[in-house]
Amino acid sequence: MSALLDVKGVTMRFGGLVAVNDVGFSLAKGEVLAVIGPNGAGKSTLFNVITGVYRPTAGKVSFDGADITGKPAYEVVERGIARTFQSSRLFSDLSVLDNVIIGMHTRTKTGVLDALFRPGASKREMAACVEKAExxxxxxxxxxxxxxxxPAGTLAQADRRRLEIARALASEPKLLLLDEPSVGMDEVETDALVADIKRLRSKNPDLSVILIEHDMRVVEAFPTHVMCIDYGSRIAEGNFETVRADPRVQEAYLGKAAAHA
Ligand SMILES: Nc1ncnc2c1ncn2[C@@H]1O[C@H](COP(=O)(O)OP(=O)(O)OP(=O)(O)O)[C@@H](O)[C@H]1O
Ligand SMILES: [Mg+2]
Structure with missing residues (x-):
């Protein structure tokens, strides 16, 4: 079976800085991949390349049989990749419900003209959106x-993270990218997050997930493939135990810890 997502030789430079350096991997339908690595390793940049925020300097991203390299972000969502951001991108003045409904816009059929000329169809679609969002x-x-x-801006931090996931799911993705979903969560909230992702996967066994995570308890909770990147390059890949035990991975984390000490 061909991969759902295929990333080949992706490099992303910002001036002289190589944020992602010749990274490749593929992901099957229903698979979970955890991406780990120290601060500034290039994890979020990799997401930004996959989701069309940046066109990579080199390399190719294919999704569901199509080349999506450098395609605009809205088209990537339309094709079935949804994401959350490391720092919240919610519309803080809009209600929680409206934030989820906004996530559905690539799947709705009626638009402004329908609202004017086919108000019945628009209303019916809106009612269906509200029901789905709820x-x-x-x-x-x-x-x-x-x-x-x-208003979304008044939610507690953990609820904001949960809302970001609900909004991403509203676009009915085939692939969900989560950028450090447990950031700002305490242990109890993190455990609930893990349970949420597990429940989501058992309800949608075909949904693929890529998870950027610093909390190893979260990574360990899934039967995942783990990829560690450092200075933009993939330094280890395999199951959690193998990657954790890899001396290059330990060096990458310890080296950074020592530099910050
Ligand atoms: N738009 C940009 N312009 C210039 N440099 C950038 C840009 N985006 C990211 N970088 C740089 O690329 C490198 C990788 O950043 P990235 O945000 O991908 O790291 P990360 O692995 O997600 O780190 P963290 O764990 O801290 O979120 C960093 O050195 C960062 O400063
Ligand atoms: Mg990041």
Missing amino acids: ALLKAGSGDLHAQRYR
């Missing part, structure tokens, strides 16, 4: 549904 808000841990009319 279901997504009920699905995860925490009680986002009870807070659905609150």
Whole structure:
């Protein structure tokens, strides 16, 4: 079976800095990949290349049989890749519910003209969106549904992270990219996040997930393939135990820790 996502020889330079250096990997339908690596390793940049925020300096990204290298972000979402961001990109003045509904815009059929000339169709579609958004808000841990009319900006940090995931899921992705979803969560919230992702996967066994994570408890919780990058390059790949035991991985983390000490 061909891979759902195929990243080949991706390099991303910013001036003289090589943020991602000749990285390649592929991901099958329903597979989970965890990307780890010290701060500044190039993890988020890799997501930005996959999702069309940047066109890579070199290399190719294929998804679901199509070349999506450098395609605009909206087209990437339309094709079935959704993501969350490391720092929240919610619309803080809009309600929790509206933030999820916005995530659906690539899947809705009616537009402004329909609202004017076919108001019935628009209204029906909107009602269906609300229903779907409410279901997504009920699905995860925490009680986002009870807070659905609150402005997103007033949510607690963990709820904001959960809302980002609900919004990403609203676009009905085949591949979900999570950039450090556990950031700012305490242990209990992190465990709930792991349970949420597990539940999501058992409900949608075909959904593929790439998870950038610093919290090794989260990485360990999934039967994942793990890839470690450092200074833009892939330095290790395999199951969690193999990657954790790899001397280059330990060196990458310890080296950075020593530099910060
Ligand atoms: N738009 C940009 N312009 C210039 N340099 C950038 C840009 N985006 C990222 N970088 C640089 O590329 C390198 C990789 O950054 P990136 O954000 O991908 O790291 P990361 O692995 O996600 O780190 P963290 O764990 O801290 O989130 C860093 O040196 C960063 O400063
Ligand atoms: Mg990052």
